[in-house]
Amino acid sequence: MPIYNAPTKDIQFVLHDLLRISEQDIEGFDELDRDFTTAVVEEAGKVATEVLHPLNVVGDKEGCVMENGVVRTPAGFKEAFQQMRDGGWTAMDCDPEYGGQGLPYVIHTAAQEPFVSANMAFNMYQGLTHGAYSAIYAHGSAEQKQTYLPKMVSCEWTGTMNLTEPHCGTDLGLMRTKAVPDGDGSYKISGQKIFISAGEHDMAENIIHLVLAKIQGGPEGIKGVSLFIVPKFLVNEDGSLGQRNSVSAGKIEEKMGIHGNSTCVMNYDEAEGYLIGEEHKGMRAMFTMMNEARLGVGLQGYAQAESAYQNAVAYANDRLQGRDVTGAQNPDGPADPLIVHPDIRRNLMDQKSFTEGARAFTFWGAYLIDRAHRNQDADADGLISLMTPVIKGFLTDKGFEYATAAQQVYGGHGYIEEWGMSQYARDARIAMIYEGANGVQALDLVGRKLALDGGKHVMAFFEMIKTFVKENESHAVLNKDFLTPLKAASKDLQAAGMYFMQNATKPNNALSGSYDFMHMMGHVCLGLMWARMAKAAMEALDSGASDTEFYETKLATGRYYMARQLPATAMHLVRINTGGDTVMALEAANF
Ligand SMILES: Cc1cc2nc3c(=O)[nH]c(=O)nc-3n(C[C@H](O)[C@H](O)[C@H](O)COP(=O)(O)OP(=O)(O)OC[C@H]3O[C@@H](n4cnc5c(N)ncnc54)[C@H](O)[C@@H]3O)c2cc1C
Numbered sequence: 001m002p003i004y005n006a007p008t009k010d011i012q013f014v015l016h017d018l019l020r021i022s023e024q025d026i027e028g029f030d031e032l033d034r035d036f037t038t039a040v041v042e043e044a045g046k047v048a049t050e051v052l053h054p055l056n057v058v059g060d061k062e063g064c065v066m067e068n069g070v071v072r073t074p075a076g077f078k079e080a081f082q083q084m085r086d087g088g089w090t091a092m093d094c095d096p097e098y099g100g101q102g103l104p105y106v107i108h109t110a111a112q113e114p115f116v117s118a119n120m121a122f123n124m125y126q127g128l129t130h131g132a133y134s135a136i137y138a139h140g141s142a143e144q145k146q147t148y149l150p151k152m153v154s155c156e157w158t159g160t161m162n163l164t165e166p167h168c169g170t171d172l173g174l175m176r177t178k179a180v181p182d183g184d185g186s187y188k189i190s191g192q193k194i195f196i197s198a199g200e201h202d203m204a205e206n207i208i209h210l211v212l213a214k215i216q217g218g219p220e221g222i223k224g225v226s227l228f229i230v231p232k233f234l235v236n237e238d239g240s241l242g243q244r245n246s247v248s249a250g251k252i253e254e255k256m257g258i259h260g261n262s263t264c265v266m267n268y269d270e271a272e273g274y275l276i277g278e279e280h281k282g283m284r285a286m287f288t289m290m291n292e293a294r295l296g297v298g299l300q301g302y303a304q305a306e307s308a309y310q311n312a313v314a315y316a317n318d319r320l321q322g323r324d325v326t327g328a329q330n331p332d333g334p335a336d337p338l339i340v341h342p343d344i345r346r347n348l349m350d351q352k353s354f355t356e357g358a359r360a361f362t363f364w365g366a367y368l369i370d371r372a373h374r375n376q377d378a379d380a381d382g383l384i385s386l387m388t389p390v391i392k393g394f395l396t397d398k399g400f401e402y403a404t405a406a407q408q409v410y411g412g413h414g415y416i417e418e419w420g421m422s423q424y425a426r427d428a429r430i431a432m433i434y435e436g437a438n439g440v441q442a443l444d445l446v447g448r449k450l451a452l453d454g455g456k457h458v459m460a461f462f463e464m465i466k467t468f469v470k471e472n473e474s475h476a477v478l479n480k481d482f483l484t485p486l487k488a489a490s491k492d493l494q495a496a497g498m499y500f501m502q503n504a505t506k507p508n509n510a511l512s513g514s515y516d517f518m519h520m521m522g523h524v525c526l527g528l529m530w531a532r533m534a535k536a537a538m539e540a541l542d543s544g545a546s547d548t549e550f551y552e553t554k555l556a557t558g559r560y561y562m563a564r565q566l567p568a569t570a571m572h573l574v575r576i577n578t579g580g581d582t583v584m585a586l587e588a589a590n591f
Pocket residue numbers: 161162163164168169170171194195196197198255263430433434435436437438439440443
């Protein structure tokens with residue numbers, strides 16, 4: 001049985017030592033002092049380890065089962081979901097007007113990490129509901145909000161997002177699901193959606209499907225897509241549940257991972273639906289919640305790597321194989337533990353330096369979302385829009401890479417199901433695909449986000465690095481170990497940006513390098529996070545913090561990232577500078 005311990009100390013380090021959240025001038029942040037966040041994070045960690053983690057393997061092995069159109073979730077899921085409701089965990093950052101607690105998004109994110117690490121498939125039921133809540137909250141009418149939001153905040157009713165169709169994934173303009181006005185203000189929705197997460201299950205009284213469909217006679221392609229609320233059970237005027245709507249799950253998809261989440265084919269057969277926002281503006285409504293949804297998926301990536309890493313460390317300390325090349329560490333035993341070997345250390349340091357950097361990057365992103373929403377800070381909004389594809393694409397690619405790296409520490413035992421390590425890799429894999437496949441994230445970054453508002457936000461990012469370096473370069477140790485490599489990586493990133501500008505009229509050159517650019521920028525962001533964390537750790541040590549081991553470990557881990565991971569930017573730059581010639585050289589027939 002795999003282990004999991006919530007990294008509450010590190011979560012607190014990011015919130016307080018790095019982001020200094022209780023000192024930020026953001027509405028609601030003054031409540032986030034250490035005592036309060038300790039209570040929240042410790043309690044979230046307890047729920048994650050005691051309630052959700054024991055169900056992770058159960059969910060993987062049992063999966064969801066469909067019988068006579070009814071989907072049964074794995075044993076224990078229903079009870080655990082009730083505990084999440086009772087604990088208020090589904091309502092943390094939601095509007096108090098609808099029963100939420102109104103807490104900042106950053107503290108919601110901090111509490112989410114242990115839940116996702118402990119049981120990603122389970123947490124998706126709540127995550128999807130949160131996404132649907134946000135779309136209705138931003139674009140729904142007052143009546144729609146009153147009708148649906150209180151029950152969704154409490155997760156008595158869960159939510160789904162229905163975009164994908166058999167012939168239409170990334171290219172949503174190809175959508176065929178249609179909406180016909182019914183004369184009474186509602187619409188009849190007909191069509192088939194596939195791969196719908198939490199599409200049908202037995203944990204909630206009602207399921208509120210948010211469905212993209214085209215109103216007949218509207219504009220062609222993506223410009224004709226509108227967003228609808230389609231409840232599983234229609235809701236009576238007094239709020240009670242009415243008749244069953246004509247939406248049903250056709251089947252559960254068999255898939256590689258996240259077996260505890262029911263991924264369904266959903267059939268809409270003239271189902272009653274209600275327009276959210278304006279006709280043909282469905283994509284705008286979806287985009288409103290995209291930064292949050294994609295940040296949540298980026299979190300899934302590193303949260304799976306975190307769980308896998310914890311197990312790999314335990315195994316490396318336990319498994320006896322070979323001898324330390326510098327002398328036996330366990331002379332009375334038949335061999336030394338794996339952890340003595342440099343290559344095992346390299347692997348574990350890769351994992352550790354990634355997950356800690358990724359945590360900082362994600363929480364910083366959540367903080368920017370708070371600034372954008374609570375303070376109407378347009379610069380923060382622009383910056384998080386720029387960062388969103390990087391958080392989603394880089395953290396999920398690396399999350400999967402390191403979940404498999406953790407498997408590698410187990411040798412053959414990592415491949416055998418008994419040890420539970422393959423689940424982390426299988427579960428992490430989907431995060432690279434849904435919520436916009438990672439190749440499309442790279443396209444979004446290079447094709448749209450770099451040039452957003454005349455390139456203002458990417459310039460602001462470079463300026464942020466420059467200012468941080470300038471303000472701290474008098475610190476000799478910080479400068480040598482952290483700022484110098486950060487400067488070099490940032491220079492590589494700027495050079496790549498320059499290449500794209502010079503090749504603006506040659507899109508194949510730019511787009512052949514987009515994936516490299518996304519990874520390059522991911523490394524620079526983690527490099528910046530590590531430089532800031534190093535500064536925070538040094539300050540804590542200088543001020544006589546009692547837990548010197550924690551801060552020394554933080555510095556050593558950061559040094560590893562700067563020395564061994566960040567230089568990857570140079571390789572990415574070399575690739576980008578070769579343009580599209582070698583990428584596009586073959587005729588399609590020659591592949
Ligand atoms: C387990 C699971 C859960 C899911 N949950 C949901 C859900 O709840 N709701 C929902 O609506 N959908 C959901 N999806 C669907 C998911 O979002 C899509 O699979 C994803 O958007 C990609 O669409 P596609 O599979 O049709 O791939 P395609 O769009 O056919 O793309 C195939 C590949 O081509 C690449 N590609 C496509 N276009 C371009 C381009 N212009 N340039 C470069 N590369 C390109 C993509 O990156 C991808 O690698 C889920 C999928 C799975 C497997």
